[in-house]
Amino acid sequence: MKLTKIETAKAPAAIGPYSQAIKVGDFLYCSGQVPLVAETGELVAGGVEEQTRQSLENLKQVLVAAGVDFNSVAKTTIYLTDLGDFTVVNGIYASFCGEVAPARATVQVAALPKGALVEIDAVAYLG
Numbered sequence: 001m002k003l004t005k006i007e008t009a010k011a012p013a014a015i016g017p018y019s020q021a022i023k024v025g026d027f028l029y030c031s032g033q034v035p036l037v038a039e040t041g042e043l044v045a046g047g048v049e050e051q052t053r054q055s056l057e058n059l060k061q062v063l064v065a066a067g068v069d070f071n072s073v074a075k076t077t078i079y080l081t082d083l084g085d086f087t088v089v090n091g092i093y094a095s096f097c098g099e100v101a102p103a104r105a106t107v108q109v110a111a112l113p114k115g116a117l118v119e120i121d122a123v124a125y126l127g
Contacts, residue, residue, distance in 0.1 A: 001025055008065035011058040012036035015113060020062045026127035028066050032079065033058035034116040048085045048117045052092045055120045060096070063124060071098030072124040078106040079119040089118060 006021035011033065014020060021030040035044045035054035038061070044054040063069055078089060086106060094101070102122070112119050 006062060006066045008061050010038055010061035010065070012038050012041060015041075021066060023066060023126065026125060028063070028068065028072075028122075028124040028126055030059060030062050030122040030124065032077075032119040032121040033062070034113050034119045036114065036116075043114055043116060048082075048088055049092060051117050052089045052120075055116075055118050056093065056096045059120055059122055063122070066124070066126065068124055068126060069098065070096055071100075072126065073098060073102045073122045074125050075103045075123040076105075077121050078104065079109045079112060080106065081109060081112060081117050083108040085117065093120075 001024055004023040005019045006023055006028065008020065011020055018031050021028055033055045035051035036042065037044055037054065044050050060070065078093065080086065080089060
């Protein structure tokens with residue numbers, strides 16, 4: 001099966017050897033998005049609320065570059081440095097969900113790139 005790289009300048013450039021997303025058949029595998037501002041490559045100002053919104057906006061731009069939106073997302077994973085932020089993140093996340101909320105896992109991690117508090121990845125169906 002052919003792998004197709006999906007890339008957009010409207011989301012932060014990859015900060016390592018990975019792609020923003022890869023299309024494989026009818027599926028789109030989106031790399032985790034941390035709350036970097038695309039234009040500067042720096043973390044968005046603020047706390048977990050601002051960082052969650054920025055991560056989701058970044059993910060949205062990757063989805064748009066592939067020709068879909070959150071209604072096509074089948075699975076997400078949310079990585080938090082503090083599960084105590086779950087309720088706040090969950091509320092913001094819900095406002096981005098499509099008509100059918102995707103399957104999801106949320107896990108606490110020791111640290112994230114650039115000192116981020118949250119990272120979110122996704123798998124979307126393109127068919």
